[in-house]
Amino acid sequence: MINHLMPDHPNANCNGCVLESRLIMEHELGRYLGPLEVVHHIDRDVSNNNPENLRLFECNGKHSTFHLNEKRYAKYVTSV
Numbered sequence: 612m613i614n615h616l617m618p619d620h621p622n623a624n625c626n627g628c629v630l631e632s633r634l635i636m637e638h639e640l641g642r643y644l645g646p647l648e649v650v651h652h653i654d655r656d657v658s659n660n661n662p663e664n665l666r667l668f669e670c671n672g673k674h675s676t677f678h679l680n681e682k683r684y685a686k687y688v689t690s691v
């Protein structure tokens with residue numbers, strides 16, 4: 612995870628930092644992300660912040676459900 616020190620950013624954390632993946636997603640969308648929105652890395656490499664590797668989930672619940680379903684599906688595929 613790459614952090615950028617941007618204390619004036621509206622979504623900076625308590626250390627004044629913003630995750631690079633969130634900055635890139637904001638740039639792609641042309642707006643700030645909401646506090647509940649989660650940026651997922653499609654290839655699981657959190658250092659790969661190429662816009663094509665990023666997917667936005669509206670909340671962590673949907674992000675977690677995506678990962679759970681992915682694990683269930685992987686189990687199904689390996690057991691066939």
Ligand SMILES: [Zn+2]
Pocket residue numbers: 650651652674678
């Ligand atoms: Zn994810």
